[in-house]
Amino acid sequence: MYAKIDSGDTAWVxxxxxxxxxxxxxxxxxxxxxxxxxxxxxxxxxxxxxLAALSIxxxxxxxxxxxxxxxxxxxxxxWFGLKGVGLEPYAAYSATIPHQAFMxxxxxxxxxxxxxxxxxxxxxxxxxxxxxxxxxxxxFVYDPIAHWVWGSGGWLRNMGVMDFAGGTVVHINAGIAxxxxxxxxxxxxxxxxxxxxxxxxxxSVLGAALLWFGWFGFNAGSAxxxxxxxxxxxxxxxxxxxxxxxxxxxxxWKLNGNPTxxxxxxxxxxxxxxxxxxxxxxxIGAALIIGIAASIFxxxxxxxxxxxxxxxxxxxxxxxxxxxxxxGTLATxxxxxxxxxxxxxxxxxxxxxxxFFVQLIAAVATVAYAFIGTYIIYKLIDAxxxxxxxxxxxxxxxxxxxxxxxxxxxxE
Amino acid sequence: xxxxxxxxxxxxxxxxxxxxxKEEVNLITVSEVLGHGRQKGVTEVYRxxxxxxxxxxxxxxxxxxxxxxxxxxxxxxxxxxxxxxxxDGKIFxxxxxxxxxxxxxxxxxxxxx
Numbered sequence: 001m002y003a004k005i006d007s008g009d010t011a012w013v014x015x016x017x018x019x020x021x022x023x024x025x026x027x028x029x030x031x032x033x034x035x036x037x038x039x040x041x042x043x044x045x046x047x048x049x050x051l052a053a054l055s056i057x058x059x060x061x062x063x064x065x066x067x068x069x070x071x072x073x074x075x076x077x078x079w080f081g082l083k084g085v086g087l088e089p090y091a092a093y094s095a096t097i098p099h100q101a102f103m104x105x106x107x108x109x110x111x112x113x114x115x116x117x118x119x120x121x122x123x124x125x126x127x128x129x130x131x132x133x134x135x136x137x138x139x140f141v142y143d144p145i146a147h148w149v150w151g152s153g154g155w156l157r158n159m160g161v162m163d164f165a166g167g168t169v170v171h172i173n174a175g176i177a178x179x180x181x182x183x184x185x186x187x188x189x190x191x192x193x194x195x196x197x198x199x200x201x202x203x204s205v206l207g208a209a210l211l212w213f214g215w216f217g218f219n220a221g222s223a224x225x226x227x228x229x230x231x232x233x234x235x236x237x238x239x240x241x242x243x244x245x246x247x248x249x250x251x252x253w254k255l256n257g258n259p260t261x262x263x264x265x266x267x268x269x270x271x272x273x274x275x276x277x278x279x280x281x282x283x284i285g286a287a288l289i290i291g292i293a294a295s296i297f298x299x300x301x302x303x304x305x306x307x308x309x310x311x312x313x314x315x316x317x318x319x320x321x322x323x324x325x326x327x328g329t330l331a332t333x334x335x336x337x338x339x340x341x342x343x344x345x346x347x348x349x350x351x352x353x354x355x356f357f358v359q360l361i362a363a364v365a366t367v368a369y370a371f372i373g374t375y376i377i378y379k380l381i382d383a384x385x386x387x388x389x390x391x392x393x394x395x396x397x398x399x400x401x402x403x404x405x406x407x408x409x410x411x412e
Numbered sequence: 413x414x415x416x417x418x419x420x421x422x423x424x425x426x427x428x429x430x431x432x433x434k435e436e437v438n439l440i441t442v443s444e445v446l447g448h449g450r451q452k453g454v455t456e457v458y459r460x461x462x463x464x465x466x467x468x469x470x471x472x473x474x475x476x477x478x479x480x481x482x483x484x485x486x487x488x489x490x491x492x493x494x495x496x497x498x499x500d501g502k503i504f505x506x507x508x509x510x511x512x513x514x515x516x517x518x519x520x521x522x523x524x525x
Contacts (some may be wrong), residue, residue, distance in 0.1 A: 189426075190426055193426070392423070395423035395424070395426065396422075396423040397423070410444065410446055410469065411446060411467070
């Protein structure tokens with residue numbers, strides 16, 4: 001009865017789902033190391049609760065809204081509670097693995113994407129508001145955009161957009177949400193008084209390493225099969241992350257005098273994010289260019305744009321994910337080649353300028369929808385329960401104020 | 413010369429620093445310490461946040477000043493550190509017989525500023 005199921009493909013997708021799951025705690029450490037120690041647990045908690053809450057949202061209705069057949073804007077509710085999402089393949093998405101394997105792989109994307117936004121409002125958002133925010137954002141922003149790009153019937157999918165593993169759905173989407181929330185919630189109270197230093201960079205390095213590791217599942221797993229495309233995605237992912245890490249370190253060295261650990265891991269994340277939409281469609285040469293440019297663009301965003309416009313995107317969720325997601329989505333339209341992936345399309349450099357414009361439309365549409373959707377959701381929550389922690393709680397630290405716990409003791 | 417030692421709530425440090433700068437007191441040493449006051453640190457609640465345990469986290473300030481700065485420094489610490497709740501801390505003022513600037517060898521009031 002399950003004759004069409006391929007055991008190798010299924011095994012790889014399940015392992016990939018587990019790899020992507022690990023990215024959310026990885027992100028927690030990456031972000032957690034960058035905040036002050038009085039807010040460490042609050043960031044770990046925000047990431048971990050995303051894993052818990054959004055897993056449930058996904059199996060109850062999130063998967064249905066994203067992937068069930070519906071209109072071009074959003075999926076239907078016929079897969080509510082995974083009704084009809086069984087152990088046989090669903091050919092429109094993946095013909096050789098059980099439908100539920102595809103579902104749980106996608107669940108991990110739906111979990112980490114809202115968690116990426118934490119970097120923008122870290123150290124000053126009430127936990128209650130955060131919890132409501134990610135649930136509403138996942139439902140009204142993530143799920144529709146996932147449907148546009150990946151869901152059968154989605155308008156961008158029908159237009160032929162190429163987003164292999166989430167340049168639009170994940171990185172632009174979360175990056176823009178980050179920019180919006182950073183702008184509305186305002187700067188941390190002491191932002192203008194002194195530089196806020198990361199409390200534990202080694203944790204950030206651990207987090208970045210886990211992200212890099214998990215990214216193999218994110219990108220190579222998105223082939224949804226244990227095949228050549230998966231191998232291509234694996235190789236270009238590693239290449240882009242590596243060259244971007246190196247590039248950022250060199251920029252740091254040249255402009256600031258020292259190659260920094262924080263710069264190097266920021267570069268790695270920028271490169272990995274930028275290659276995400278392109279991973280299944282481009283080769284090594286393009287991966288190198290995408291990675292190098294990702295670090296250059298993100299460095300400019302983080303070092304100059306943020307300073308010039310004076311917003312407190314605390315951990316650079318927009319500066320790294322938003323910018324590299326946008327670049328990667330366009331770069332896919334530049335460098336894609338049917339020589340790499342028959343099922344894809346050629347990009348601008350192979351003479352297909354139309355694909356570049358499709359990518360541009362997808363990127364701009366995601367920016368616009370994420371911007372408006374995030375704004376409305378934030379304002380709504382702010383009006384009902386208030387989003388920002390009190391100044392006193394911010395001074396005490398969210399660990400103690402929101403969770404009555406501390407990350408570190410002093411003597412014992 | 414006096415040495416002013418203040419034990420304050422950690423989360424009031426920023427305000428205290430600001431008040432001190434306003435009074436042109438710019439030389440300050442800060443350390444993180446553990447301790448407890450009259451309530452023996454069994455339980456401390458500030459703004460709904462309950463802390464239990466023997467010893468509570470505090471911040472200790474050390475500021476050496478000339479006589480004409482003593483009251484201004486005390487006032488600045490009071491203004492910045494006071495929440496009106498238990499656990500706001502204490503200020504100790506003690507005589508300081510000597511002060512030497514290592515770089516120049518200057519002594520006394522000259523060396524303090």
